[in-house]
Amino acid sequence: MKSSAEDLRKRGKYEQADLDALSSLDSSLLFEKINSCMPAERSAAVHLLSERKDIDPEYLTDLILQRLSVENSLYTKIEICSVLEKGGCSTAKKMTAYLGKIGQNQYTALPDSVSKKKSYPLPRDIIARSLGKMDASVLPVLLDVLMSGDASAVSEVLDAIGFLVFYNPQSATPENLDAVLSALTKFSDNDLIQWKLMICLSAFPLPKSLDILNHVIETSEIPIFREEALRSKNLTVHRH
Known part of the structure; x- marks a missing residue:
């Protein structure tokens, strides 16, 4: 109506x-x-x-x-x-303080199934969604959040990073990928962040991303990890 x-x-x-x-x-x-x-x-x-x-x-x-x-x-x-x-980097930095703190729409547990979208999923967190739509020049501000110890902020900023890089492919550099992967070890016991990393890798059509995704597909004992890695691999291959 x-x-x-x-x-x-x-x-x-x-x-x-x-x-x-x-x-x-x-x-x-x-x-x-x-x-x-x-x-x-x-x-x-x-x-x-x-x-x-x-x-x-x-x-x-x-x-x-x-x-x-x-x-x-x-x-x-x-x-x-x-x-x-x-806004620019100054605005983005202020925004990062609100990651995961507005609304109740964020993922708090692993989903039952992967996204059916044929592109990068829109972040559910309102701040992450806006950060992902900003100019690619704010990416260093987002990568800095990965180095924090705030799991909630890291979880949401991964969505923003992946979305921004997916739609600004010039940002899909080996250096930026390495910055993202730094979260893999720091939060290796956080399943939600590990799952979001699988999604984020779809924004980086690089050999290193494919190696990681293939490894997850072949060895992970968590079904949603394998399914998400396969989805990301397919997206990555088609954009390579």
Whole structure:
């Protein structure tokens, strides 16, 4: 059933009239509107602030990340993520602090079956999803997260890394692959991270990736590992 205009507004979808009503406000007042009780107004404020040249982008990033961590309205979330995805390394670094901490959509255990998608699965974590859609120049920031001891952050950032590299194949270098593989040993007893590594390897059409995937296919005692490795191998071979 098609949503009514009022339903959409309650979910944070703004109209031109919302932009017109807020555009004359100075930036300090507009910042306050990010936490308005009206979802459409929140979305419109984020949109307008993202276009202003007289504001501190670092401050805006901090505010909208805080808002995103408590936001329930779909279109406001989409607007915030759209702004974040246009950011650079500084924005990405701030975003990594929220990995695995927003929402309940993340994997917490191994799935029963592999993805049926014919491309790279979209990350389930909202921050990982946005990081994966950013410019490839933020990749070093994501790789740094792998060196942390936070298993939750590592689990989610692997999704972002794989997605970003898959759609920016120039980033699928041996050096970046080695950085990813560093997580293999550090989290060797974490099945969820090991499974996500199998997926991530599909973004790297390199001999080393294929060797690892073949080894998993031939030796792993965990069915989902073998199945995911086979799926990744097929994706990798077709992109080689």
